[in-house]
Amino acid sequence: MKIVYFFMLPLILLSACGQETPAPPAAVRPVSMFVIGDTAAAQTHLYSGEVRARHETVLSFRTGGKIMARQVEVGERVAAGRVLARLDPTDNRLQEEASRAQYRLAKDEMERYRELRDKGFVSQSALDAKEAAFKAAAAQAGMAVNQLAYTELRTDHTGVITAILAEVGQVVSAGQPVFHLAQTGEREVVIAIPESRLDAVKVGAPAVIEIGAAGDGSHTLNGDVREIAPVADAASRTYAARVAFKSTDASVALGMTARVWLEEAGRAQHARAYRVPLTAIFQQGEQAAVWVIEADNTISLRPVRIGAYRDEGALIVEGVEAGQRIVSAGVHKLTAGERIQPGAGGNPQ
Structure with missing residues (x-):
């Protein structure tokens, strides 16, 4: 019996070698996912500022x-x-006394010449000269009095x-x-607008102002852009803007830090756009594209048209729809048809 097993063992091993070993399952790449949402062409941007008085003297x-x-x-x-405050009034007081003395002298001279003119002892032109001197002395005395008053601020x-x-x-x-x-009176928030957003901010644009240190918790007020500086600051290259608001709350003090949300008109002339992270854009030469995640978690490259590039993301105006899932990072490491494991990548604020 042992001899039979001895001859059958090689046959069993040969038959086992003829069967194919199953391949291990392909690795699924984890990626960050972004869900496209509807975004109006008007965007809201956050600025930090300081509460200032409407009029500063x-x-x-x-x-x-x-x-x-x-x-x-x-x-x-x-x-x-x-x-x-007060200045040393010594010199001004001396000048005022001298001017008063000249005024009294000129007044006496004028009155004496009037009497002489009535008696016919002097000409009318001599009297006119004395009257002119009296008026000059009176004006000089008035100026001296004012100068003495100016020593008090x-x-x-x-x-x-x-x-x-x-x-x-x-x-x-x-x-x-x-x-x-x-x-005392109106208050404003002074903010700095960068060059890249200057054309999107207009005087009169509505604003929401949050003053976190006012009272208990945050204090939210409505306001609008009152003015925008026509010239950029030489150091920061930003444009100062003043956002006016009305508040009777005494806790809104000068110098407080404020956050201002401004609604800015979109620079792209489109009524609706989709904002996506800049890292989601896959550039193929001059053609931009994004990786769209299908229902079975495979990916396909979708050409898109970019309306504008901004600090917080790119505005896609053609090629995608609201609700679609796209890959938001690592787009240059993917291949078409690859199966991925989507994870939360976060939408830009």
Whole structure:
């Protein structure tokens, strides 16, 4: 019996070698997936800014001199007409006294010449000269009084002192900035718009403003773009814009950080577009394409037309539809018909 098994064993081994070994299953590549959603041509962009006063005034003396007293501090609220600082009035007071003396002398001369003219002792032209001298002396005396009053710096508006640019003992000239005053009233948010978005932001565009530090939690207000600077900042190459809003909330203070959402008109002339990540675009020469994920998780390359490239993504205006799934990363490593395992890649905000 052992002899029979000895001869049958080679036959069993040969028959086993003739059968094909099944191939291992092909590896499934995991990829990031993006679901296309409907996106209007008007986009919303977020900007950071600072709450500022609608009217900001630089205060200065109307005459020069040495500052003898400063009566306000930064952050102090002042009422209209309040004295903020004083100059040394010595020279101005002497000038005012001299002008008054000249005024009294000219007045006496004019009255005496009027009496002489009535008696016929002087001509009319001599009286006219004295009257002209009296008017000049009166004007000079009035100017001296004004110059003495100018040694006190008063504010014309109610507001908050935001900066002090000169201190006691400093000699200032007429018109030299001494204080910055933020007037009470309207508030605005100052933001910086980059060159790439300048043509999409227009005066009057609606805005949503969020001031996170105001009160309890975030404080949301509605506003609009009031003005856009015509010239870019030399350092940042951005354009300053002011977004006006109305609020009676006292907790919205000057200098607070604010976030502004602006609705900007799309630069591509299309009513509807689809925004996708820039990493989802597969460039074939001059033709752009995306990898579309089919129902069975295989992929196919779909040519598309790009309406605009932006920082937050590309706007596809032709070639895809809302709801389709596309590969959002690693597009240059894929092949047509390949089966993939889609994962969440996240939609751009």
